[in-house]
Amino acid sequence: MPFEIFVQLAISGLTTGAIYSLIALGFITIYRASNILNLAQGEFVMLGALCAVFFIEKLGFSYFPAAVTSIFLVSMAGLFLQRAVIHPIRDEPVLILIMVTIGLSIFMSGSAGILFGPSPRSLPPFIDAPSFEIFNSVRINTQSFFVIGATLLLVIILYMVSRYTFIGKAMEAVSTDRLGSDLTGIPGNFIVMLSFGISAGIGAIAGIFITPLFFTQYNSGAILGLKGFSAAVIGGWGKYSGAVLGGLILGVVESVSVGFIPAGYKDAIAFIVLLLILYFKPKGILGSRALEESRK
Numbered sequence: 001m002p003f004e005i006f007v008q009l010a011i012s013g014l015t016t017g018a019i020y021s022l023i024a025l026g027f028i029t030i031y032r033a034s035n036i037l038n039l040a041q042g043e044f045v046m047l048g049a050l051c052a053v054f055f056i057e058k059l060g061f062s063y064f065p066a067a068v069t070s071i072f073l074v075s076m077a078g079l080f081l082q083r084a085v086i087h088p089i090r091d092e093p094v095l096i097l098i099m100v101t102i103g104l105s106i107f108m109s110g111s112a113g114i115l116f117g118p119s120p121r122s123l124p125p126f127i128d129a130p131s132f133e134i135f136n137s138v139r140i141n142t143q144s145f146f147v148i149g150a151t152l153l154l155v156i157i158l159y160m161v162s163r164y165t166f167i168g169k170a171m172e173a174v175s176t177d178r179l180g181s182d183l184t185g186i187p188g189n190f191i192v193m194l195s196f197g198i199s200a201g202i203g204a205i206a207g208i209f210i211t212p213l214f215f216t217q218y219n220s221g222a223i224l225g226l227k228g229f230s231a232a233v234i235g236g237w238g239k240y241s242g243a244v245l246g247g248l249i250l251g252v253v254e255s256v257s258v259g260f261i262p263a264g265y266k267d268a269i270a271f272i273v274l275l276l277i278l279y280f281k282p283k284g285i286l287g288s289r290a291l292e293e294s295r296k
Contacts, residue, residue: 008139009255015144015213017251018151022206023228024235024243025158026199031238032162033171033195035094036086039101041203042225043108048074048204049216050112053121063126071204078200082193090192105222113218120215126208147209154202155244162240171195223267230274236284245285249273 023045030038048070055066081104089100127143162168173181174188182188210216210224227250235246254269261269277284 005259006256009259010252011140011144013252013255014248015141015147015251016210016255017231017248018148019206019210019213019247020227020231020250021151021244021247022154022202022209023224024232024247025155025240026202026206027229027232028238028240028243029158029199029202030195031175033175034192035175036097036101037094037229038196038199039098039225039229040081040105040108040221041199041228042221042223043105043112044074044078044200044203044221045207045210045224045228046112046216046218046221047077047108048207049211049220050116050121050207050218051204052208052211053123053216054116056123057121067126067205067208070208071201074204074207075197075201078203079193079197082196086196087189087193090189105225109219109221112221116218118218120217121211122215123211125212143212150205150209151244154205155240159240167191167194227267227270230270233284234274234277236287239284239286242284242286249285 023041026041026044027038030036030041051070051073052063052066055061055069056063061069085100085104086097089096125141125143127146132142133139162171170181170186170191173184173186174191178188206224206228207216228247231246231250232243233246234250235242235244250270250273253273254266257269258266281287
């Protein structure tokens with residue numbers, strides 16, 4: 001493969017990987033507060049994308065108002081689903097809760113198909129700025145820098161919230177010892193509900209970022225969720241930094257692989273990388289300590 005093509009594919013992979021990182025961050029945000037693996041996370045990504053398309057194409061919104069409205073609505077959907085579906089069965093075994101999130105995923109996907117239709121949707125680039133060249137042949141889209149930069153900024157914000165704010169410490173306390181946190185006055189139910197809302201909002205941001213790059217439709221949430229989950233495991237489950245690293249690695253490997261294998265097999269690369277990581281380093285690249293310690 002020529003060097004210029006490799007660089008072009010790698011840069012494209014970093015952009016896609018940043019979006020996978022955002023999806024992984026959504027998984028980890030809920031897990032850090034409730035120990036629940038939310039397998040409906042991909043549907044929040046799908047909803048964020050389709051809501052933004054609806055507001056822009058049908059209601060004539062510009063990008064920023066459409067994005068803000070979509071993130072707000074999807075966050076509210078996350079809060080509602082946690083309160084209406086997860087909260088009533090909060091004392092059930094974790095496996096039951098995970099199975100319920102699978103049911104939510106199916107419900108949300110079907111509902112989106114009814115509301116938005118089955119047709120794939122996309123949007124033009126949300127940054128109207130010229131691309132520039134490096135190495136005289138590699139073109140870099142300005143939007144790629146925006147997506148990567150926004151992802152890193154969000155990671156920094158989440159890290160600061162987790163380490164230095166009451167909400168972040170309360171999430172950690174509720175996840176570690178629910179009874180103990182209740183006895184100290186931490187509103188555990190509210191914290192868990194809040195984590196679902198934050199996670200849904202992060203998913204919506206990922207969906208808005210991905211819509212100008214790929215077609216999105218009502219059933220695209222499942223594969224996006226699986227790739228985000230793979231990114232979280234590859235980087236080191238429970239760590240924000242691991243989510244970013246895993247997402248970027250996954251995006252680059254997936255993109256560069258197109259130069260060697262047919263594009264139709266690209267989606268399988270995520271799961272091949274996941275299996276290799278689980279075989280050689282089961283705790284993930286940054287998960288060198290026990291899982292409980294790695295979440296710190």
